[in-house]
Amino acid sequence: MSKNSQLRDSFGSKFGVIAAAAGSAVGLGNIWKFPYIAGEYGGAAFLFVYLAFIMAIGLPVMLSELIIGRSSRRNAFGAFKVLAPGTPWRYIGILGVSAAFLILSFYGVVAGWSVQYVILSVQDGFSQKSPDEISTLFTTLIESPIKPVMLQLGFMFATGAIVIIGVKKGIEKYTKILMPVLVLILIGLSIKSVSLEGAKAGLEFLFKPDFSKLTGDGILSALGHAFFTLSLGMGTLITYGSYIKRDNNLINTVISVTVADTLIAILAGIAIFPAVFAFGIEPSEGPGLIFITLPNVFHQMPGGYIFSILFFVLLTVAAITSSISILEVVVAYFMEEFKMVRKSSTVLATILISILGVLCSLSMGVLADYKLFGLNIFDLMDWISANMLLPIGGLFIALFTGWYFGRKKVQEEVANGGNLSGAMLTIFIFLVKFVAPIAIAIVILNKVGLLTFS
Numbered sequence: 001m002s003k004n005s006q007l008r009d010s011f012g013s014k015f016g017v018i019a020a021a022a023g024s025a026v027g028l029g030n031i032w033k034f035p036y037i038a039g040e041y042g043g044a045a046f047l048f049v050y051l052a053f054i055m056a057i058g059l060p061v062m063l064s065e066l067i068i069g070r071s072s073r074r075n076a077f078g079a080f081k082v083l084a085p086g087t088p089w090r091y092i093g094i095l096g097v098s099a100a101f102l103i104l105s106f107y108g109v110v111a112g113w114s115v116q117y118v119i120l121s122v123q124d125g126f127s128q129k130s131p132d133e134i135s136t137l138f139t140t141l142i143e144s145p146i147k148p149v150m151l152q153l154g155f156m157f158a159t160g161a162i163v164i165i166g167v168k169k170g171i172e173k174y175t176k177i178l179m180p181v182l183v184l185i186l187i188g189l190s191i192k193s194v195s196l197e198g199a200k201a202g203l204e205f206l207f208k209p210d211f212s213k214l215t216g217d218g219i220l221s222a223l224g225h226a227f228f229t230l231s232l233g234m235g236t237l238i239t240y241g242s243y244i245k246r247d248n249n250l251i252n253t254v255i256s257v258t259v260a261d262t263l264i265a266i267l268a269g270i271a272i273f274p275a276v277f278a279f280g281i282e283p284s285e286g287p288g289l290i291f292i293t294l295p296n297v298f299h300q301m302p303g304g305y306i307f308s309i310l311f312f313v314l315l316t317v318a319a320i321t322s323s324i325s326i327l328e329v330v331v332a333y334f335m336e337e338f339k340m341v342r343k344s345s346t347v348l349a350t351i352l353i354s355i356l357g358v359l360c361s362l363s364m365g366v367l368a369d370y371k372l373f374g375l376n377i378f379d380l381m382d383w384i385s386a387n388m389l390l391p392i393g394g395l396f397i398a399l400f401t402g403w404y405f406g407r408k409k410v411q412e413e414v415a416n417g418g419n420l421s422g423a424m425l426t427i428f429i430f431l432v433k434f435v436a437p438i439a440i441a442i443v444i445l446n447k448v449g450l451l452t453f454s
């Protein structure tokens, strides 16, 4: 064992690595965000573009991050300092740490809503209500100045507490058991949802593409979401990769995590869209989509009371296994770059992010009029991080792996347990050198108006 690996925490088992990375990937992004942005940008057409981005860009960038993390055994910033000393590559890490701040600030707010829905479920708060009343319930909650702020702070406190416990004990343990249960609940919900009257329109919306509905904004959101949902572009998987042992098969990890994450998002779509159409809700409803759709399904299901509690508990757990991975990016950076201990760096990061989070929460109500580019603070944090910082981070991570780190070192790093050779290696290098950076650049330049196609 090298000196470094003795000092650093690492994941205990192979399954633990996959569980932790999947725990990071599967979260509010799959169950809350995917349905609502797919609903906004036209359903199936959005889904197909998103899947294409996952395969052509997400997979190779994920492998790149794990390679960078494991070969450097450092945080998102330090990794580049070690692998490319004296070069500006390290600023990719700064971009990542900033993205972590912005993402966790609104993520904690949504997780807080989920906690409130656990409480409402326990109180049987949806059962006598019409779809309109359920919708009002949600709007009243998010606009109120105190409750969602308290819930968000509570959630951030829990996230910080788990991160203080550290990688192995804190992160691995929680993810292993709960993810399969979440999948079962989603399957149960999907079965109920597709059997509702009028469900067919929902399935068509999700699976029958009408590409004429695609817009530049829709394509950018699909790209941003491919990064967001796989936890890519900001160094989460560089950080987690740095805790992975040498003999782990990185290729297996990447494929398992991507497949699990994608299936769970599609499953969430199947659970939600048929019900959206059956209950006459607008698919483009926005961030409240799951909160105002699913309670209607629960109260028509046998065992709906229990289902509803379990669903929101697991949604909260899925959120926390992701939020700890976001916080860990900042904490590992503080610890290694500023020589802080885990506890104080976690406390500091949690406090700073929570303050921004309070503003995000209030922007749903009392601060709703403060807007930039037409977006309130919550939407702005989401938009800048997911649609700009993550893809830009991903672009540079791909360039770094393809052009700086290079084919030979990639092969060496991956060969420690997995295998990437011949055609596969060539395809991977081609994707990170050319396809991913060019595709990302085109989508972003198109959005900012520097490149137009018509």
Ligand code: PHE
Pocket: 024, 025, 026, 027, 028, 029, 030, 103, 227, 228, 229, 230, 231, 232, 234, 236, 322, 323, 325, 326
């Ligand atoms: N992937 C997580 C989700 O889908 C969110 C996340 C984004 C986690 C970026 C880490 C980094 O909910």
